[in-house]
Amino acid sequence: GAVVSQHPSRVICKSGTSVKIECRSLDFQATTMFWYRQFPKQSLMLMATSNEGSKATYEQGVEKDKFLINHASLTLSTLTVTSAHPEDSSFYICSARVATGGTGELFFGEGSRLTVL
Amino acid sequence: AQRVTQPEKLLSVFKGAPVELKCNYSYSGSPELFWYVQYSRQRLQLLLRHISRESIKGFTADLNKGETSFHLKKPFAQEEDSAMYYCALSGGGGFKTIFGAGTRLFVKA
Numbered sequence: 447g448a449v450v451s452q453h454p455s456r457v458i459c460k461s462g463t464s465v466k467i468e469c470r471s472l473d474f475q476a477t478t479m480f481w482y483r484q485f486p487k488q489s490l491m492l493m494a495t496s497n498e499g500s501k502a503t504y505e506q507g508v509e510k511d512k513f514l515i516n517h518a519s520l521t522l523s524t525l526t527v528t529s530a531h532p533e534d535s536s537f538y539i540c541s542a543r544v545a546t547g548g549t550g551e552l553f554f555g556e557g558s559r560l561t562v563l
Numbered sequence: 564a565q566r567v568t569q570p571e572k573l574l575s576v577f578k579g580a581p582v583e584l585k586c587n588y589s590y591s592g593s594p595e596l597f598w599y600v601q602y603s604r605q606r607l608q609l610l611l612r613h614i615s616r617e618s619i620k621g622f623t624a625d626l627n628k629g630e631t632s633f634h635l636k637k638p639f640a641q642e643e644d645s646a647m648y649y650c651a652l653s654g655g656g657g658f659k660t661i662f663g664a665g666t667r668l669f670v671k672a
Contacts, residue, residue, distance in 0.1 A: 549614075
């Protein structure tokens with residue numbers, strides 16, 4: 447099956463620094479990737495839709511300048527949390543959909559736990 | 564607006580008992596509906612899609628457009644079914660997928 451890999455799985459950073467999380471589709475091409483945020487014991491909240499070769503589409507309430515998304519290739523999307531604050535601490539999950547011939551199914555990365563001190 | 568509602572945060576049943584996880588949705592067009600499952604310490608994965616109308620691991624889900632529901636059912640729960648279940652809705656094509664709050668199923672021995 448299709449595999450999505452996220453890196454790093456865990457990251458701890460100081461307040462005010464920036465952190466980059468990578469999401470890769472290992473064995474398929476993904477024109478669209480999605481970034482979710484999950485708070486403890488809560489559901490996945492869609493942050494943005496990452497489109498290869500174009501700007502990401504952010505959900506209402508998500509700061510574009512805070513959460514920079516780049517989707518430079520058909521297999522890689524990155525999420526950069528800029529000037530991180532403790533309230534940005536969360537579990538970030540990316541997912542991807544097969545570009546062509548897919549079923550609409552989302553394939554998920556293992557998630558990245560960010561802790562901002 | 565798209566919305567997915569899972570009214571139960573926790574559902575606890577005994578092994579062998581029937582189980583039904585409820586999901587209701589709100590969408591103006593023709594949605595694609597999914598159930599995703601997350602077992603302990605594993606990533607989210609697809610359980611089933613309404614389009615395929617299949618049974619996976621004994622689970623089935625029927626789309627009821629009149630009631631805007633997509634409840635997940637299994638006649639005889641197994642302990643290995645214990646997991647977090649999310650109902651999800653997509654507008655189709657490259658549209659975004661949104662998730663319900665999730666229901667944790669606990670199957671007791």
